[in-house]
Amino acid sequence: MTHPPYLYPGYRSTVLRAPARELVMPKLGPDSIELASPVFGHQELGRLDDDLTAQHSGEPLGERIIVTGRLLDASGRPVRGALVEVWQANAAGRYAHLGDRHPAPLDPNFTGAGRCLTDDEGRYRFVTIKPGAYPWRNHPNAWRPAHIHFSVFGTAFAQRLITQMYFPGDPLFAYDPIMQSISEQKDRDRLVSRLDMDTTTPEWALGYQWDIVLGDTPMEA
Amino acid sequence: MTDILDTVPDLAPTPSQTVGPFFGYALPYAEGPEVVPGWHPDAITVRGRVLDGAGAPVPDALVEIWQADADGRVPSGVGGLRRAPHDFSGFGRCATDPAGQYWFRTVKPGASGPDAPHIAVLVFARGLLKPVRTRLYFPQDAGAHEADPLLSAVPAERRPTLVAEAVAEAVSEAGGTRTYRFDIHLQGERETVFLGI
Numbered sequence: 001m002t003h004p005p006y007l008y009p010g011y012r013s014t015v016l017r018a019p020a021r022e023l024v025m026p027k028l029g030p031d032s033i034e035l036a037s038p039v040f041g042h043q044e045l046g047r048l049d050d051d052l053t054a055q056h057s058g059e060p061l062g063e064r065i066i067v068t069g070r071l072l073d074a075s076g077r078p079v080r081g082a083l084v085e086v087w088q089a090n091a092a093g094r095y096a097h098l099g100d101r102h103p104a105p106l107d108p109n110f111t112g113a114g115r116c117l118t119d120d121e122g123r124y125r126f127v128t129i130k131p132g133a134y135p136w137r138n139h140p141n142a143w144r145p146a147h148i149h150f151s152v153f154g155t156a157f158a159q160r161l162i163t164q165m166y167f168p169g170d171p172l173f174a175y176d177p178i179m180q181s182i183s184e185q186k187d188r189d190r191l192v193s194r195l196d197m198d199t200t201t202p203e204w205a206l207g208y209q210w211d212i213v214l215g216d217t218p219m220e221a
Numbered sequence: 222m223t224d225i226l227d228t229v230p231d232l233a234p235t236p237s238q239t240v241g242p243f244f245g246y247a248l249p250y251a252e253g254p255e256v257v258p259g260w261h262p263d264a265i266t267v268r269g270r271v272l273d274g275a276g277a278p279v280p281d282a283l284v285e286i287w288q289a290d291a292d293g294r295v296p297s298g299v300g301g302l303r304r305a306p307h308d309f310s311g312f313g314r315c316a317t318d319p320a321g322q323y324w325f326r327t328v329k330p331g332a333s334g335p336d337a338p339h340i341a342v343l344v345f346a347r348g349l350l351k352p353v354r355t356r357l358y359f360p361q362d363a364g365a366h367e368a369d370p371l372l373s374a375v376p377a378e379r380r381p382t383l384v385a386e387a388v389a390e391a392v393s394e395a396g397g398t399r400t401y402r403f404d405i406h407l408q409g410e411r412e413t414v415f416l417g418i
Contacts, residue, residue: 002236004350011239013348015273017407023417030418033289038312041299076347077231083301084324087247097243099281143379149241151248153301157287158418162352164343181350183235192283205402215234220389 002187012138024045037153037160040101040117050116052086052128060075062091062129066199067165069210070122071152076108079123079214085151087113093132093146102134127205145179147152151208152212159214166192167208169196227401242281244345245316247332249283250302253314256286256327261290266325266400267357273401274408282346284405286313286325286357293331293338326384331361337365337372344405353415355388357403358384362368375414382406382413 006018048054053064067086071079080143089095089112092104096111110129118124131146147164166179173179173188182188190213199207239260240248257264267286288311289295296311304310315323330338340357358366366372372380385401406413 004236004238006350006353008350011348011350013239014350015348016277017279017346019353019412019415020274020408020418021367021412021415023415024371024375025417027374028335028370031341031370032295033287033330033341034334034418036287036295038287038310039299040301044299044302072232074232074234078247085248087244088340089243095243095246097246099245100243103263111246124303149244149247151240154339156355157341157343159344160285160352161237162240164241165273178238178350187233187236190233191238212235213232 002182002184004181004183008057008177008181010025010051010199011181012216022162024124025120028060031157035156037157040081040153042117045115045117049114050126052110052126054113054127055111056107056109058109060090060107062107062132064108064126064127064205065130066125066201066205066207067148067193067210068123068125068199069193069212070212071118071124071212072122073159073214074216078118078120080118080122082118082155083115083153084124085113085115086128086148088128088131090210091129091132092136104132104134125214130167138177141147142150142196143172143175145170145176150212152214154214161212161214162189163212165210168194239347240283240345242347244283249316252304254323254325254350255304256288256311256313256325257309259326259369261327261328264326265329266324266326267340267403268322268400269385269403270282270321271323271346272407272409276409277408278317278319279346279391280319282321282323282344284315284317284319284323285343285345286327286340287311287343288327289330289338290416291331293330293333295317295333304373332365335368335370337362337369342403342405344354344407346407353403353405354411354418355413355415359401360387361379361386361394366401367406371416379414382411384401
């Protein structure tokens with residue numbers, strides 16, 4: 001099982017929110033609606049939605065990066081035209097969200113939210129700023145490793161996935177209960193992007209590659 | 222020499238992680254809860270709360286619905302985020318408010334195949350390392366529920382957690398709008414039935 005359990009007491013908020021009863025499997029598996037997915041078109045997205053550094057009048061502070069990869073199904077086929085949504089903290093580790101009380105500066109030139117559709121090879125691509133680590137109140141001296149939140153649709157609503165992408169070699173991994181909720185190292189590694197010199201644009205931005213694989217839908221042929 | 226297995230892509234699924242508390246400026250969008258326009262003659266309202274194991278509202282959950290149209294057809298056109306003004310998108314997204322409440326305006330889906338009419342529901346939240354998936358059925362279809370492949374697999378005492386409650390007939394000049402209440406209990410005595418798919 002590559003997914004984390006619902007209950008992981010080290011991540012305190014799971015204690016009262018994790019379902020405790022056994023999950024029910026419908027006799028016939030996913031139904032016709034769960035095997036289909038909402039469809040999104042280019043006209044539904046804004047022109048600058050995939051460039052998080054270009055959404056304001058000035059350039060955001062921080063380390064400019066390119067994040068790209070492929071969205072694949074369990075058979076390795078590219079998932080084309082799928083909606084990928086991202087959101088993240090700014091370079092100082094602060095979200096442009098009213099609920100974020102971390103005393104780090106907001107950046108007037110960075111909102112930190114983006115969208116794109118995968119291309120014919122299943123590829124997504126964002127230009128953004130490397131997010132900072134930030135503290136949270138899960139336990140004393142708790143810090144989240146730098147991450148970008150990803151929300152993706154597949155070809156079936158049963159494949160819907162929200163997850164987080166991390167950066168290679170972050171020393172905070174070992175202290176992060178959200179990442180450690182995944183029991184196997186090899187599965188945690190699936191959330192870590194890799195620095196890629198082919199994606200890196202000389203004199204401009206480092207590039208990171210990260211592929212996303214969507215789970216099987218049991219009834220799919 | 223490289224073993225052929227080294228070149229086979231690793232296709233284990235990417236693990237899920239929590240949506241966290243700070244998605245509110247990124248994922249919700251203006252028409253998210255409006256699966257059909259307000260003037261639609263068959264519009265219904267679905268509303269409810271997301272509650273934790275202590276019965277406290279969950280103010281940082283994201284509820285998504287996905288459903289067939291009134292004739293039981295699965296939507297296949299674009300428009301998930303920006304529905305054409307007269308259209309039905311089939312997809313809705315609503316973040317819960319500080320009282321844990323969400324709402325959608327949609328139409329009652331028609332039946333398709335062996336299934337009683339229902340809406341697919343996904344809930345993401347801080348504290349949920351992966352989403353919970355359930356289905357919303359309608360109280361007037363009790364007959365069809367007997368034969369439904371999911372409901373018939375659920376112990377009778379837990380079936381009511383999957384059936385919305387008809388709460389009001391708010392009459393306006395345009396006619397009545399039927400409202401259904403569907404609370405989602407993540408945990409506890411009244412824990413909603415969640416699906417393992």
